Amino acid sequence: MEISAKGRLEVRITPADVGKRVSVRRLGEPGTGPEKFTDTVGVLTSWDGGVLMITRRDGETVRIPQNTLVAGKVVPAAPARRRGPAATYPELARVAARAWRPLESERLGEWELRAAVEEVPREGAAPGHAAPGERPAGTVTGRRTGFTRRANSVLPLGDPGLPLDAALAAVRHWYGERGLPAYVQTATGADGTQELLCAELERRGWVREVTAELWTGAPAPVADRAEGAQVVLSRTVDEAWLARYQRKGLSEVALRVLSSGPSVWFASVPGAGEGEPPAAIGRCVVDGRWAGFSAVEVDPGRRRQGLATAVMAALARRALDEGASAAWLQVEADNEGGRALYRALGFLPHHAYHHYRAPGKPEASGRSGRP
Template identity: 55%
Template sequence: MPADFSAGARLELRITPSDVGKRVSVRQLAEVTDGRPTFTDTVGVLASWDEGVVYITRRSGETVRIPESALVAGKVVPPAPVRRATAVPDVTDGEMEEIASRAWPATETARLGGWTLRFAGGFTRRANSVLVGGDPGLPPDEALAEVVRWYGERGAPPCLQVPDSSPYAAHAAARGWTREADTLIRTAPLAPLTLLPEGTADPVTLSRTPDDDWLAAYHRTGDLAEAALRVVTGGPSVWFATMPGAIGRAVVDGPWALFGAVEVIPSHRRRGLATAVMGALARRAAQEGATAAYLQVEADNAGARSLYDRLGFTDHHGYHYRRPAA
C-alpha cells in the first residue's frame, strides 16, 4: 500500500479511541534492523481500540491488528470514494454461506471436513447449527452421528443449515431429519441503497456497539442476552443503526455488506423508517468499500420480501434447516 505520510513530514499520532468508526491512516514500527527502523502504513476504518491493541479494517475486508506501542503516526482521513459498481460479485452458494456465517459468528465452532459446527448458547438457530458445506470427511451417516454427539455434549439439539442445492439435504431427509424454516439469501448492488432518502425528521445514529435503545428494540434475545451480545457484535466490521422507532445492523466484509436486524415497532410502521435505517447503513458500508448488499429473509415472509423487491434485491439461493425426528 502506498505510504500516506509524506517523506520528511513530522510524525504525529493524532488519533485516539474516540475516533473508532472513522477512516484513518496509521504508520507503525515494523522492525529495527542494524539500528535502522522500518515502517508499514495501514489505511482503513478504525474498528476498535481496546486494551492497548488497535484494529483497523481495510477496504478489502482484512482486519489488521496493531499494538498501540508500535504506532508512530496516525490521522483521520476522508472517507473512501463510493464505488458505484452495479454488478453483484459472482459467488457460489457455498461461498455466499461462508460470507454470511462470518457476519453472524457463533461463540464456538469446530470443523468437520467441509462442515462447520456452530454453537452460541442457544441464541438463534443460525448460530447453533451446522453450516453444511462440502465433504465432511466422513461417510454421511457417520457425519450425522458426529453432529448429534457434538451438540449432545453441549446440551443442545442437533441442527443442520443446508443449502437447497446441497446433496446432503436429500441424505438427511432420507434419514428422517425434518425440514423447517426455509430461508432465502437475497443480493443487490449497494450503490442504489446509498441513495435511499432519510424520509424522517429523526436522525439515524450509527455506532460500533448496540446501545440500550438498540438492545431494547431487538426483541429476540430473551434470556440469552450475554450470548446475543457476543453474536450481534461479532463480524469483520459491524455497525448498529438506531432511531426513534427503528433499528438495524450491517456487517461489512470486503465487497459485501450484510443487512439484518431491521426492526420497526408496530406503531411506527409505514413511515419509511426501515429504508431510512438501510440507507444510513448502506452509506457507511459504501465508505468502507462495499459494493454489494445481501440479507437473509424467511421464504414465507411476504411483507419483507415485497420491501426488498422494491429495493432491488433478487434471490441468490435458498437454504433450510433440518433436525432429527423426535
C-alpha cells in the first residue's frame, strides 16, 4: 500500500489509470469479519459513477465503491516469476493455438476466427471411432458441433480493425454460418493479457463458460524422472489410445485436430491384458523451443502408481531430442490431482484463460447451432 511520509495511507490512482495493474485497500464490508480492510490486486478495467472495477488474475471482477478506498497505487504489469521459462502471453497463446489447429480460419484484423466443425450422431445412432479419413459409424448429418473450444473460438491478439461492436457482430455472423455458437478466448493475469476485453465482453452480455490456466515449466527435469512403466510412443492415434481418451465417438474432424501441430507424439502405457485399453495416455506437441503436454489420462484403477509421470517423462525426452527447452500445459481449476502432479514436476501458473460465449443463439445460420 502507498504510505505518505507522514505515515498515512494514500490513494494514488485516478480514472486515468484504467488499463493498468493496481493494488488497492478499501474498508471491509460490514459483517464480513473482524478485518478492517480488504486488499485487491488486479487490472483496473473501469472507473465510472464512483465505482471501480478491478479484474483479478483469475478473471474474477471485483466491484469497489470509490468512497471505500483508503489506499491505492499502480504496480508492475506482472509479478516477477521466480523460476520457469520466460514467455509473453502472445507467444504462448500462438504456440497453444498451433497445438490445436482448426480446420479453417479467417483473419479479422489481428483476430483469428477458428473453426473445426464436426457432425454429431443424432440420438439413437450408434457412435463409433473412425480412422483419419473415415466417418464414424452412426454419424448422421444435420447436427453440428465444434471439437474443443480451443479450435472453435476467436483468438484476439490485437486490433480487429473494426470498432468492437462491429467486430463482435462479424464474429457472430461467421460462426453462425457454420452452425456454431460464437466464442472468444481471452486471458488474464500476465503481461499483455486482456482484462479490458474481458470487461467489455461482460458489459455486452457475453458469458464466461470456461476458465482454466496455462502453466509453464522445463522439460529436462520431467525427462529425468524414472519411468517405472513401459511407455510406447507413436506418431499416430489408434483405437486403443482413443479408448482411454475422455472423449468418445470421435469424428474425423476431432482426429485431425488431435493430430495437428508441428510435431505431434502420442504416448500410451499398455493395459493389464490383451485387448484392454491403455493404463495411461498422453499427447505432446513440439513447436520450436516449446513442448506442449495434453490429454494425460490414467485408468482410475491405476492412479497413484506414477503412470502419468512416466507418460510425461517419455514425451519430455522425445521433446528434448527435437530441441525443446521449455514446456507448457493447460489445467482446469478444479483438477486438483493434475495440479498437484504438475506442480511436483516443476510447472507453475503463467496466466488464466477464459472462453466467453455470445448471448443468445448463433446468427445468420441455416444450419443447426447446437454445440
